[in-house]
Amino acid sequence: MTGPGEGARHPLREAPFARLWVSGLLTETGRWVLQLALPLYVLALTRSPLVTSVVAMLGLLPSLVVAPLAGALVDRFDRRRFLIVVSLAQAAALTPLLWVEDAGDLWRVYLVAGAEAVLTMAFESVKNVALPAFVAPGQLVSANAAIGLNASLGRLVGSSLGGLLLGWAGLRLVLGSAMAAFLVAAVLAATIPRATGAHEPGGAGRGELWPGLRDALRAIREVPALRGTFQCVALLSLAQGMFVVLFLLFVTDLLGAGEAEAGLLRGVQAVGGFAGTVTVGVVTRRLGAPRLLSVGVLCFGAVSAVTWNLSQAPLGLTVYAALFALAGVPAVWLMAAWLSLVQQSSPPRVRGRVMACVLGLADGLQAVGMLAAGLLTGVMSPLAALDLQAALLLAAGLLTLRTLPAGRSGATAGAPADAKAAGPVRRAAD
Template sequence: MAGLGRSFAFLWSSTALSNLADGVLKVGAPLLAVSMTRSPALVSLVGAAATLPWLVLALHAGALADRADRRRIMVRANLVRAAILGTATLLAALGLLNLWLLLAAVLLAGVSEVFADLSAQSILPMAVRTNDLTRANGRVSTAQMIGNDFVGAPVAGLLVVSLPAALYGAPALLYALAGLLLLGMRGAYRVDGPRERRPMRAEIAEALRYLWSHRVLRSLAITAGLLNFANSAYFAVFVLWAVGDGSAIGLAPGEYGLMTTAFAVGAVLGSLLSGRAAAWFGEFRALLGNWLLSSLLLLVPVLVPSPWTLYPTAVLWGLIGAAGNVLVISARQRLIPPELLGRVNSAYRLVGMGGMPIGAALGGVVAEFAGLAAVLVGATGVCLVGVFLVWRALSDQISGPLTSAPTLSDISRSR
């Protein structure tokens, strides 16, 4: 990529392929589940299986990213994902795939994703200059959105109708290629300098103390946790609200894929405009506005359940959400010391994403008893509460950058 160097070019290319695989799997697995059952509780298990590994393994994956070569971790994680989904492809071709094997494949692929993603966020500051972080994160976010939604979603919608076995075979091939591309990055990607090798438990505890003592990161993590919990409940059952003859919106599976493509169009724009938004409004004001608007937009498909309102709403979801993601990730990479980046990132994402499987499963259970609309409206309410909490906690930084990090000596004194 121009101006960002050879290593970033290989990292970006690998990210693009792995996220294309993510997009096919993310959209294809729920659609395949809907073809097997119409139970909200069972369909919601797909979302729970995809995110459960974050709750269980995030801290250990972050500690490993601070101990080992981050590029090697990513290579191995991608190759493991390829092997898992290749096995699922064989089972599907033999007619042996059922809902429980589908869930197992999603769960195991999610385990590898935890290690790959945490190392990817920690390796980026080692591949580009500090001043280029926001621009590099914008490029990475664009690749993620294009792969996850713009290309992956319609491909998944097509495959689920024409060739279901390829829902696993195509991602398997893409993950393998993504792993091999990382070998083109020059140099070693482990933290420089001598480090005392301590028990992993002690290193994880240090990261947790740092996150908790850092007012900005702590507030953002808690709010992200509430937003992700609510969004997981919302989108775990949204496919039932949107797809099928008996649904509120009445989309066909292929049209659902187009909805996520519309999301990606907005997300690409949001990723590219995030830096300008921060310059115009201030980093925190831009982030707060993003979270507030994206939360309110969750009500649109409930109040006006029509494809004509869903598609433009999806564009806005993508635009606003992607810009917010770039701002948060760039702030974390600036504020966290390099020797703690993997572990504190993992602690942040544990708080931010650990509630996702619980939210997805709870959304399915509530929908069984109270209906889909109750889940969609309730999730919106939780999002608004989260936005209010972060505004209260960080209102003194409303016009400035997300700063004020404690030093490592401060953390040491708090032990």
């Protein structure tokens, strides 16, 4: 494991973290294969944006309900074994989709989307909570940026593959590729040594689920960095939920393109993700994690607004591909910043529950955003709805700029104030 004095050593040079990273990359790839292909499949089956948004929404709401339980499990059990079981379950949960033939089988899609959302949230919770045990504190933002990069790479490979496979061979080949990704992720998780942070339960005793959840919610309320990050993630998630549905209309209605082009635009953001990962260390040293979050969200919102409104000009697909790639830079910055703030500002004994609460909130508000997008398309143009989505991103950046304490110390910016505020929470948790 990286020690405190090894700040120059890149986290990916540590074998346990590298295995966690690759396992996460495969899971992200499988998730993005499904996240692009399933809504497109449902849209083609029903020709209804509202039904498409409901399918996507039902894929997120269950995780909001299950988040407290998942957080408690993350705090209590062997995290390495947890990763293996969840990855295997993700592969097995896809099997009902093999019997989907027409709109009468949509209930199978609802069921699988909900199960995959719960399992994805559980995987993300344990991966993000275990991460600080793999790297030195000063490298936490860089490690989270690497995690953000594998999310971008998963998007690049998974969404491109999902669009191409769906258009070329149909749903069954899409399912086969996602299953394979989840199974290999389970094998890799099994190679993580038990002596690392993958087996680092938080120590919560059995029967402490609800008291532990109360302590996690109290920490979010009382710790300034957690409270500000929580508010920012809420607005980001609402905007992201709208994007999931509106993006399909952006491609099909405003650009006049199809499945392959949709996969390309969703995937090319990974190109910018590389640049974001390379630059995040320098930018964090200059700004600190709180300001990195603000700047990342504001830049992301600005690029989104420009992209949506350029659709009114007769431009080629290359221009939009370049803009989506550019958006990948602040996307990695903001993800690395908010994950680092949550990881380092959370009381250790309830860190899993805090992370699960944040991820559960994100999924719940993404579902609200998806439903809102489906409803908005009935009363306003796709471009107006997309402009509203960009406005939410800009509002999130301005709110974060105002509420989070500034600092240049990376992920620990504002730590003295946070530690003071978290004192009663830590005592209650202990």
